[in-house]
Amino acid sequence: MYMITEQKPFEEILQSLQGATSVYLVGCGTCPAACRTGGKPEVLAIKEALLGAGLTVPGWMIIPTACDELAEQAIVAQGEPIAEADCLLVLACGLGVQNVARYSDKQVRPGLNTLFFGQRDEDGRFVELCLQCGECVLGRTAGICPRTACAKELVNGPCGGYHNGKCEVDPERPCAWMRIYDRLAAHGQADQLVTTLTIKDYRKASHPRRTVVVAQ
Numbered sequence: 001m002y003m004i005t006e007q008k009p010f011e012e013i014l015q016s017l018q019g020a021t022s023v024y025l026v027g028c029g030t031c032p033a034a035c036r037t038g039g040k041p042e043v044l045a046i047k048e049a050l051l052g053a054g055l056t057v058p059g060w061m062i063i064p065t066a067c068d069e070l071a072e073q074a075i076v077a078q079g080e081p082i083a084e085a086d087c088l089l090v091l092a093c094g095l096g097v098q099n100v101a102r103y104s105d106k107q108v109r110p111g112l113n114t115l116f117f118g119q120r121d122e123d124g125r126f127v128e129l130c131l132q133c134g135e136c137v138l139g140r141t142a143g144i145c146p147r148t149a150c151a152k153e154l155v156n157g158p159c160g161g162y163h164n165g166k167c168e169v170d171p172e173r174p175c176a177w178m179r180i181y182d183r184l185a186a187h188g189q190a191d192q193l194v195t196t197l198t199i200k201d202y203r204k205a206s207h208p209r210r211t212v213v214v215a216q
């Protein structure tokens, strides 16, 4: 499971660095490396592009996991080259960028757009699997998430627009609710479909979300 990211267009990155002459680069060795958006090859490519645009790059690093406490250790270890930079360009997901900003007093710029939480499919593409909705219904939907598999995020059955088992929004993919029905039926649980009616409780997904448990 990965936090899926895409690299921002270089022109947008350059624009975000306006006013800076020296930029320290931070990549992440976990999800962005798997997505090929912020691992070593991508950081080195951005470094060359920045040098070509007339900026200086006093250093770069790949934090093994930019969203955890390793970020603090890495930033402390790279104190000297970071001190030379006007700002940090971070090729990590939104969690990683915020974590770097938490441990560094330098200005921070994101180099990636964070898209979704997902996994590779059989074609090697990344696919969204969970919205972290706070009310998991997988136990009633045969292990298929209706919020990510259905184009309309419907949680109480199909919209009625499906055709030949395909989604009306995207005819290339199967209707999520037909998949849910077929899988429930295969387990002799088709009747369960009438109990899948849910009403979304928006209090569970109001931002920022917090657990009742205090982190250790």
Ligand code: SF4
Pocket (backbone or CB within 6 Å): 129, 130, 131, 132, 133, 134, 135, 136, 137, 138, 145, 146, 147, 148
């Ligand atoms: S219902 Fe879907 S979006 Fe919600 S927690 Fe379960 S898998 Fe995630």
Ligand code: SF4
Pocket (backbone or CB within 6 Å): 149, 150, 151, 152, 153, 154, 157, 158, 159, 160, 161, 162, 163, 166, 167, 168, 169, 170, 174, 175, 176, 177, 178
């Ligand atoms: S056709 Fe199926 S997957 Fe597509 S929006 Fe309607 S219920 Fe959701």
